[in-house]
Amino acid sequence: xxxxxxxxxxxxxxxxxxxxxxxxxxxxxxxxxxxxxxxxxxxxxxxxxxxxxxxxxxxxxxxxxxxxxxxxxxxxxxxxxxxxxxxxxxxxxxxxxxxxxxxxxxxxxxxxxxxxxxxxxxxxxxxxxxxxxxxxxxxxxxxxxxxxxxxxxxxxxxxxxxxxxxxxxxxxxxxxxxxxxxxxxxxxxxxxxxxxxxxxxxxxxxxxxxxxxxxxxxxxxxxxxxxxxxxxxxxxxxxxxxxxxxxxxxxxxxxxxxxxxxxxxxxxxxxxxxxxxxxxxxxxxxxxxxxxxxxxxxxxxxxxxxxxxxxxxxxxxxxxxxxxxxxxxxxxxxxxxxxxxxxxxxxxxxxxxxxxxxxxxxxxxxxxxxxxxxxxxxxxxxxxxxxxxxxxxxxxxxxxxxxxxxxxx
Amino acid sequence: xxxxxxxxxxxxxxxxxxxxxxxxxxxxxxxxxxxxxxxxxxxxxxxxxxxxxxxxxxxxxxxxxxxxxxxxxxxxxxxxxxxxxxxxxxxxxxxxxxxxxxxxxxxxxxxxxxxxxxxxxxxxxxxxxxxxxxxxxxxxxxxxxxxxxxxxxxxxxxxxxxxxxxxxxxxxxxxxxxxxxxxxxxxxxxxxxxxxxxxxxxxxxxxxxxxxxxxxxxxxxxxxxxxxxxxxxxxxxxxxxxxxxxxxxxxxxxxxxxxxxxxxxxxxxxxxxxxxxxxxxxxxxxxxxxxxxxxxxxxxxxxxxxxxxxxxxxxxxxxxxxxxxxxxxxxxxxxxxxxxxxxxxxxxxxxxxxxxxxxxxxxxxxxxxxxxxxxxxxxxxxxxxxxxxxxxxxxxxxxxxxxxxxxxxxxxxxxxxxxxxxxxxxxxxxxxxxxxxxxxxxxxxxxxxxxxxxxxxxxxxxxxxxxxxxxxxxxxxxxxxxxxxxxxxxxxxxxxxxxxxxxxxxxxxxxxxxxxx
Numbered sequence: 001x002x003x004x005x006x007x008x009x010x011x012x013x014x015x016x017x018x019x020x021x022x023x024x025x026x027x028x029x030x031x032x033x034x035x036x037x038x039x040x041x042x043x044x045x046x047x048x049x050x051x052x053x054x055x056x057x058x059x060x061x062x063x064x065x066x067x068x069x070x071x072x073x074x075x076x077x078x079x080x081x082x083x084x085x086x087x088x089x090x091x092x093x094x095x096x097x098x099x100x101x102x103x104x105x106x107x108x109x110x111x112x113x114x115x116x117x118x119x120x121x122x123x124x125x126x127x128x129x130x131x132x133x134x135x136x137x138x139x140x141x142x143x144x145x146x147x148x149x150x151x152x153x154x155x156x157x158x159x160x161x162x163x164x165x166x167x168x169x170x171x172x173x174x175x176x177x178x179x180x181x182x183x184x185x186x187x188x189x190x191x192x193x194x195x196x197x198x199x200x201x202x203x204x205x206x207x208x209x210x211x212x213x214x215x216x217x218x219x220x221x222x223x224x225x226x227x228x229x230x231x232x233x234x235x236x237x238x239x240x241x242x243x244x245x246x247x248x249x250x251x252x253x254x255x256x257x258x259x260x261x262x263x264x265x266x267x268x269x270x271x272x273x274x275x276x277x278x279x280x281x282x283x284x285x286x287x288x289x290x291x292x293x294x295x296x297x298x299x300x301x302x303x304x305x306x307x308x309x310x311x312x313x314x315x316x317x318x319x320x321x322x323x324x325x326x327x328x329x330x331x332x333x334x335x336x337x338x339x340x341x342x343x344x345x346x347x348x349x350x351x352x353x354x355x356x357x358x359x360x361x362x363x364x365x366x367x368x369x370x371x372x373x374x375x376x377x378x379x380x381x382x383x384x385x386x387x388x389x390x391x392x393x394x395x396x397x398x399x400x401x402x403x404x405x406x407x408x409x
Numbered sequence: 410x411x412x413x414x415x416x417x418x419x420x421x422x423x424x425x426x427x428x429x430x431x432x433x434x435x436x437x438x439x440x441x442x443x444x445x446x447x448x449x450x451x452x453x454x455x456x457x458x459x460x461x462x463x464x465x466x467x468x469x470x471x472x473x474x475x476x477x478x479x480x481x482x483x484x485x486x487x488x489x490x491x492x493x494x495x496x497x498x499x500x501x502x503x504x505x506x507x508x509x510x511x512x513x514x515x516x517x518x519x520x521x522x523x524x525x526x527x528x529x530x531x532x533x534x535x536x537x538x539x540x541x542x543x544x545x546x547x548x549x550x551x552x553x554x555x556x557x558x559x560x561x562x563x564x565x566x567x568x569x570x571x572x573x574x575x576x577x578x579x580x581x582x583x584x585x586x587x588x589x590x591x592x593x594x595x596x597x598x599x600x601x602x603x604x605x606x607x608x609x610x611x612x613x614x615x616x617x618x619x620x621x622x623x624x625x626x627x628x629x630x631x632x633x634x635x636x637x638x639x640x641x642x643x644x645x646x647x648x649x650x651x652x653x654x655x656x657x658x659x660x661x662x663x664x665x666x667x668x669x670x671x672x673x674x675x676x677x678x679x680x681x682x683x684x685x686x687x688x689x690x691x692x693x694x695x696x697x698x699x700x701x702x703x704x705x706x707x708x709x710x711x712x713x714x715x716x717x718x719x720x721x722x723x724x725x726x727x728x729x730x731x732x733x734x735x736x737x738x739x740x741x742x743x744x745x746x747x748x749x750x751x752x753x754x755x756x757x758x759x760x761x762x763x764x765x766x767x768x769x770x771x772x773x774x775x776x777x778x779x780x781x782x783x784x785x786x787x788x789x790x791x792x793x794x795x796x797x798x799x800x801x802x803x804x805x806x807x808x809x810x811x812x813x814x815x816x817x818x819x820x821x822x823x824x825x826x827x828x829x830x831x832x833x834x835x836x837x838x839x840x841x842x843x844x845x846x847x848x849x850x851x852x853x854x855x856x857x858x859x860x861x862x863x864x865x866x867x868x869x870x871x872x873x874x875x876x877x878x879x880x881x882x883x884x885x886x887x888x889x890x891x892x893x894x895x896x897x898x899x900x901x902x903x904x905x906x907x908x909x910x911x912x913x914x915x916x917x918x919x920x921x922x923x924x925x926x
Contacts, residue, residue, distance in 0.1 A: 016831055039832050041803035042896035071831025074894060128892070129666045132856050330665035 006087035008153045009080035010122075011068040017125035019072040021051075023084040026062040031055055037069035050074055054081045054095050075164035076124040076157065083153035099163045099192065106226050107171045107195045109254050112136050112392070113231075113295055113324040114340040115333045116173060120145035122154040124161070131167035133330035134337070139173040142185050143200050151181070155188040162192040171195045173231075179207075183214045190218040194228060196254070201262065202232035203239045208249030227252060231297070235259035236266040240281045244288040256289050257297035257326065258282060273309070275316075286321040300326035307335055314339030341393050342386045350383035350390075355404065357383075410905070417795075417843055419918045425908045426535065426556050433917040436846055441771070441914070446572030448613050456640075460589040460627065463642045467620060468501050470641040471578070474616035476502060479509045479534070480577035483614060485607040486516035487582070487594055487743065491653030494582040494620050494645075496520070499527040509534040511555070513574060515565060515606040516809050517541060520653070528553055537574065538565075539809020540799075540907070548906050549805045551922035557806075557907035559799055562606065562742075563768025563775070563815035564910050569609040571771060573914055579614035581607045582648040586621035587629040590639025594744075595754055597623030599649035602744025602753050604633040605763030611638045622648045633761065659724045659746045661703060662696030666827060666856045671697050673877075674784070674825045674854045675704030680875040681868055683782055683821050686714040690736075691777075691816065692784040694722050694745040697825055701784055702726040709735040720767065720780060723749040723759070731758060740776070742767060742812075768815035770912035775818070783819030787826055789840045792882050794847030794862050796824070797840035799909060802833050804841055804899030804923045806907055814912050817849035821868070828855040834889040834896060836882055841899070843918040844909055858885055900924035 004025045011020035019037075033048050040047075051065060065081075072080070075097045082095045116137030119126050122145075130138050140161060146154040158174060175198035176185035182199065189197075199211060208230065215228055230253045232246050239246065240263070247256050260278050264271040271277070282298070289296035298317040301310045314336050317325060325336050342350075352370060357380045360368035368375050390396035397403060411423045415432035423429060431439060456462065464470050482502075484495040495514060502510060508531050512524070516539045525547055527533045535555025540548050548557050560568055568574040583592030584599045594604040599622055611617045611634050619634060620643045629636075662668060678684040684705060692698040703726055709716065715734065719727050721741035725748035730736035732752075740762035744750050752759045767776035777783070788808065789797040798813050800806050816822070826835050836853070851868060853860045858880035861868050872879065880888075890896075901921035911917040 039803075039896075041899045043832060043894060045897060046894055071833070073832060073892065129669075129856060132669055133665060331668060 004088065006084050008084035008087070009072075009076075011070060015070045015125075017071050017073065017076065017128060018123070019067055019069040019077055019080055021080045021084045022066040023081075023088065024064040025060065025088055026064060029062050029064075031061070031063055031065070033065045033067065035067050035069065037067070037071075039069065039071050046074075047077060050077055051081055054078060054085070057095050058082075058085050058089065058091060058093060060085065060089075072124065073128065073164075075160040079157040079160045080153065083156045086152070086156075094159075097160055097164050100166055102166050103163065103172070104193060105169065107229070109229065111171065113171070113255055113297060115324065115327050115336040116171070116297075117327045117330060117333060118145070118175075118300070121158045122146045122150045124157060127161050127165055130330070131165065131170055133333050135170050135327060135330070135333045136324070136337075137171035137173045137196065138167045139175050139198060139326075140189075141175045143175050143177050151177070155185060159188045159192055162189060162194060173198055175200060175233075183210065186211070186214050186218060190215055190228060191222045191224065193226070196229040196231055198257070199230060199232045200259070201235045201239070202246055203236055204242055205245045205249035208232065208246060208253070212250045212252065229254045231255045231257055233257045233259050234281075234285060235262035237263070239263075240284055243285050244291065247288055247292040247294055253292075253294055255295035255297050255324070256285060258285050258299050260299035261302075282320055282322075290321065295323040296321060297324040297326070298322040300328050301332065302328065304329040304332065307331070310335050311339055341395060342390050346386055347390045347396055350386040351400065351404065353380060353383040354387060355401070415916065417846060417917055419843055421908070421916045421919050422905055425558065425905075425916070430908065431915045433911050433915040436848060439913045439915050441571065445570045446575065446613065449615055460636070462590055462636075462639060463588050463624070463644060467497060467580075467618070467643045467645065468505070470618045470643050471498070471501060471505075473641060474578045474618065476505065476507055476578065478507055479511070480507075481511040481513050481575060483513040483576045483579045483610045484515070485581060485604065485610060486514055486518065487601040487604055487606060488599065488649040488654050489601070490518040490520045491599070491650035492518065492520055492582065492648075493650065494580060494648050496523055498580050499524055499532055503527050503530060503532040507532060509554075512536045512538065513576060514538040515562065515610075516811065517544060519543075539811070540806050541808060545806035545808075549800075549920065549923045550925065551902070551904055551906055553906065556905055557920075558910060559810055559907055560910045561768070561810045561814035561912055562764040562812040563770055563777075564810070564912050564914065566609045566765050566769040567771045567912065567914055568910070569613045570769065571914060576610060576614035578616045578618065579607070579610040580618045580620060581611060581634060583619050583621045583634060584648070585623045585625055585629055586619050586634075586642060587625055587627040587636070588642055589627055590617070590619045590634065590636035590642050591627070591629040591632040592619050592621065592634040592636075592639075593629060593632050595750070597621070598651055599623070599647070599654060600651075600750060601649070601654050602750045603741055603761040603763075605742045605761060605765060607634060608763045608765040611635070616640045618643060620645060620648055622646060655744065655750060656746055658748070659694050659699060659726070660696060661699045661726075664696070667697045668700055669856045670825045670827065670854060671700035671704055673856070673859065674701050674823060675708060677852065677854060677859055677872065677877060678705065678782060678823070679708050680877060681871040683868075684708060684714075685781075686712070687717045688714075688781040689718055689720070689779060690716050690782045691720040691780050691819065692727075692782075693786070694724050695786060697786075698784050699724060699726050701825065702730070705782075706730050706733075706735055720762070720776065721745075721749070723752070725749060728752040728756075728759070731756065740767070764812065764815075768812055770815070771914075775815070777816050778818045778820070780816070780819035781821060783816050783822045785813055785816055785822060785824050787824050787835070789835055789837050790824065790826070790850070790853055790882070791837050791840045791847070792886065794850045794853070794882070795840050795843050796845040796847070796850055797842045798844045799907075800842040800920055802837065802841060802896065802899070804901060806920055810844060810909070814845055817845045821852070822850050823852045823854060824850060825854040828857050828885060828889045829893050832893045834886065834893050836886040836889060838886075842909060842920055846917075853882065853885070855885060857888055860885055
């Protein structure tokens with residue numbers, strides 16, 4: 001026993017759905033819990049029962065617990081209690097809340113990753129309803145949004161969130177820390193059905209191999225058969241130089257993202273709205289991703305109030321070949337989704353191209369013109385891609401050809 | 410204490426503060442007979458011929474009005490949290506050694522918390538009006554001598570007109586007034602827009618004092634308070650703190666969950682056909698309501714529709730609809746931000762319209778039943794769609810009724826509310842305090858689904874196949890409890906600390922003293 005008092009969690013006038021727990025280990029006197037909570041009348045008993053059960057689980061017999069609760073849900077209370085205990089005693093035990101059966105789903109390699117919503121890993125209030133905003137992916141972030149001294153408690157909170165929060169079918173993602181710390185993060189998340197791991201500030205293919213090894217070890221230890229996908233984030237000049245090697249570093253890599261704040265900092269330039277300074281990096285990353293058959297994902301847009309600028313940003317990003325973008329606020333999700341989806345004009349044009357080309361084929365013609373433009377194979381391939389995207393997004397019926405011919409008749 | 414179970418199934422006493430009361434009998438069932446109350450007859454011979462009713466101080470005015478024990482003193486709440494007048498009245502009364510007054514405000518605000526002192530020292534016997542924050546806590550813990558009576562804005566007018574509450578002295582803060590007592594809410598450093606809540610007070614009180622910090626030469630025109638009802642005019646340095654009277658600007662919610670609720674609400678109103686060309690709209694000034702207004706505005710703009718009128722509490726978002734042509738009139742009972750104050754002053758289609766005319770159930774029809782879209786809130790809703798707005802789930806009295814009960818008579822009553830606040834589920838088996846019967850509440854919209862009252866077959870039909878997340882209240886409640894856990898119930902003692910009046914003056918429920926361990 002190093003010290004006998006520890007603290008975990010958050011409190012204060014602006015804190016919601018969280019709690020702060022101070023634990024003091026004693027040598028006698030039994031368990032004393034001092035609860036102050038705005039939901040004391042409604043949940044006082046259940047909070048005390050939960051904390052008592054956790055203390056019992058870790059075989060703590062004598063302690064004083066002071067808790068300031070701001071409406072924390074049980075999985076949060078449990079995470080805070082566990083992390084405060086683990087600061088004082090060393091143990092491999094984990095107090096795991098029930099794994100919700102509805103969280104037991106897998107994702108596929110080629111699913112859409114248009115929008116993925118970042119959630120700070122130590123802020124439970126933002127996690128609870130995150131699944132309601134229809135993002136393609138939810139990222140529980142252990143890296144930049146968590147203060148260094150809060151890393152350990154965030155790991156336990158994120159683990160509990162993966163077990164207890166229903167993200168409504170969004171791809172369950174975690175962004176781990178860089179380097180060694182990131183490898184340790186994996187132990188808290190891989191056993192709890194995480195679908196995809198984001199690897200920040202990736203610079204070499206070697207790191208991918210290390211991560212892959214660690215995941216394989218954890219998977220075999222816990223008998224996990226499902227795939228865990230990877231999404232490296234490139235945020236430096238070296239990363240850009242190595243990007244093609246990085247994305248080929250594992251067959252589990254399904255997408256690669258660019259992080260422009262750090263990239264521009266690395267270059268020693270400022271990030272502008274026009275983005276000229278990162279044009280090379282972005283296009284190089286897109287080309288590398290397409291060459292490797294994975295999805296290129298653009299940087300987040302940081303002005304959460306300016307939806308018009310976000311929309312323009314998305315359209316530009318799509319024009320460069322990106323297939324998704326990070327979101328830092330739920331309101332960005334629908335703008336990004338709509339932006340990456342094909343618009344009406346694109347769909348209509350693609351339909352005409354495909355129909356015209358098929359008609360030409362029937363007539364035995366090799367080349368066909370639509371208006372004043374010649375249609376050849378690459379144009380048709382692009383049109384088919386647009387149509388298949390539209391069908392998968394539910395913007396177009398899979399039977400659109402039949403419907404089109406019915407209209408003609 | 411003799412009690413009875415009223416038509417809503419609630420156990421209520423037959424007497425409150427020593428006066429007999431009528432238990433709730435059902436919506437539209439209780440129809441009192443007789444005539445309305447009239448204030449005493451006055452004579453011009455008692456007032457100065459030159460029309461100058463200005464006296465030296467508020468104390469002098471109160472003395473001239475014959476302030477004595479057990480009187481009922483009314484004030485209005487148009488100065489909101491910036492009100493400097495209400496507290497002053499009781500400070501003076503306390504200094505004068507007066508006891509057992511009844512304070513009858515149209516609403517109270519945190520700035521009125523210091524009144525606890527005068528409840529403690531016996532100057533005030535009870536408050537008949539809304540109770541927030543520390544005042545609510547004080548009452549819930551059984552510390553107030555008399556029993557609080559909570560009424561809706563319309564219920565307050567009804568109580569005055571029916572003679573249930575007889576105002577002895579109305580002390581009316583006025584941002585602009587003349588020496589005859591004509592007064593209005595616009596201009597002056599304490600401008601608050603309209604003074605509509607004071608209308609019943611000045612018409613029915615035995616004595617009326619106008620308190621202003623902006624005395625102008627007669628005539629004060631346009632006027633909202635008419636001087637021939639006024640006894641005395643008092644000039645003070647300041648009646649209010651401007652930045653606390655009107656928020657410089659009202660703000661749309663930034664909470665992603667509330668925005669989601671707002672978006673779902675707009676989508677429901679559009680898909681159900683409730684939102685249409687000409688639809689009349691009332692929303693509040695809360696962050697979610699403002700977001701709903703913005704979404705509705707956009708839909709109406711896209712479709713080329715125009716609302717016939719909106720009923721305020723006006724905000725800049727409503728004013729924008731008026732100015733951009735998506736709303737023909739704003740009828741306004743209170744003004745929430747500076748843009749609205751400006752609009753009220755300059756736009757002839759932005760019209761003051763008192764709750765006196767809009768909300769009283771004992772009148773010949775009222776405005777709320779003409780509203781197509783009514784957006785309201787609630788602290789709790791139960792499985793029978795009954796609503797609570799005055800207490801929280803922990804049993805403490807924390808809000809006034811405001812216009813909520815009156816607004817339940819609208820054509821479509823929509824409650825956009827979060828399914829749980831922090832950890833507190835909003836949908837419960839039975840509301841802690843019943844404020845509005847479920848038969849009047851049509852739709853509950855939460856971030857996790859929409860519940861339509863089964864009585865509204867038409868609405869259920871209208872959104873079939875529209876792709877909205879429809880659920881039953883039971884399903885929503887289960888979902889919340891799965892996340893939050895099943896809450897315990899607060900424990901109460903027998904003592905009644907507050908009566909909740911229905912719009913017709915009957916007692917729909919009571920609040921009991923909280924059991925503190």
